[in-house]
Amino acid sequence: MKDITKSLIDNAFASGVDFIGITDPSCFEKKDYTGNRPQDVMPDLKSVVILGVAVPKGSFNTLPEGRAEYTNTLLAATATLRIVAYRLARLIESKGYxxxxxPSEGSEFGYWYADRRTLKANFSFKYAAYHAGLGNFGMNHLLITEDFGPKVRMTALLTDAPLESGTAELPFINQECKNCMKCIEICPAKALTSEGTIHRERCAEYMFNELGGLRCGLCIKICPLENIKQ
Ligand code: SF4
Ligand code: SF4
Structure with missing residues (x-):
């Protein structure tokens, strides 16, 4: 399986992704995980592949006035990832799997696409990315990557190919957060808490009722983390 894994990683980087990680889906059986499970989508699931790109900084610098540009830039990142993911899906299937x-949260399908009752996706890309060794969680409830902090966009492939997976090596919550908490202070919806949890409905209601469906992004803009060695 090393050959297929290497081929996937090489193809992903050649196609323009900034990071890729692979998770063994057994992480979704852990007690600390409270979201939906990808195994309920694909019962023969053996690997979750996370792909990500950095989001251009100009889309954050121009917030909050540039919400339309920010939202459009996020969708462009999702579209880019979708094309790469499509190529990789075809590559996996050419090997017999x-x-x-x-779908990413915030795609054109709608922000809370999977589960309208809990406002959760089919599974947490961020939790998968953490277990793939791609970063850890910030108080803004987002993945903090080493190179780009939370200013990233991700998508995921589910496959029955038993690929070589990564491992989580960082503490679950980023250690820089305890001396910062800026994202909690700036959140206009009071959706973030100092315990690292999020009131999803407050964030969703703010974006849909106040912003007409445009994305907010202030908890990402304010985050000072990027180019970090943890
Ligand atoms: S803004 Fe501060 S508290 Fe929030 S995720 Fe970034 S470093 Fe952590
Ligand atoms: S996107 Fe905006 S409303 Fe939602 S948690 Fe972040 S700062 Fe708060």
Whole structure:
């Protein structure tokens, strides 16, 4: 399986992604995980592949006035990732396995696409990325990557190919957060808490009722983390 894994990683970087990680889906059986499980989408699931790109900084610098530009830039990042994921899905299937592409939160399908009752996706890309060794969580409830902090966009492939997976090596919550908490202070919806949890409904209601469906992004803009060695 090392050959397929290497081929996937090489293809992903050649196609323009900034990071890629692979998770063993057994992480979704852990007690600390409270979201939906990708195994409920693909019962034969063996690997979750996370792909990510950095989001251009100009889209954050121009917030909050540039919300339309920010939202459009996020969708462009999602579209870029979707094309790469499609190529990788075809590559996996050329090796005799199955693959499907999970929708990102904030895609044109709608922000809370999967589960309207809990406002949760089909599974947490961020939790998968953490277990793939791609970063850890910030108080803004987002993945903090080493190179780009939370200013990233991700998508995921589900496959029955038993790929070589990464491991989580960092503490679950980023250690820089305890001396910062800026994202909690700036959140206009009071959706973030000092315990690292999020009131999803407050964030969703703010973006849909106040912003007409445009994204907010202030908890990402304010975050000072990037180019960090943890
Ligand atoms: S803004 Fe501060 S507290 Fe929030 S995620 Fe970034 S470093 Fe952590
Ligand atoms: S996107 Fe905006 S409303 Fe939602 S948690 Fe971040 S700062 Fe708060």
């Amino acid at each position: 199955m693959a499907t592409i999970s």
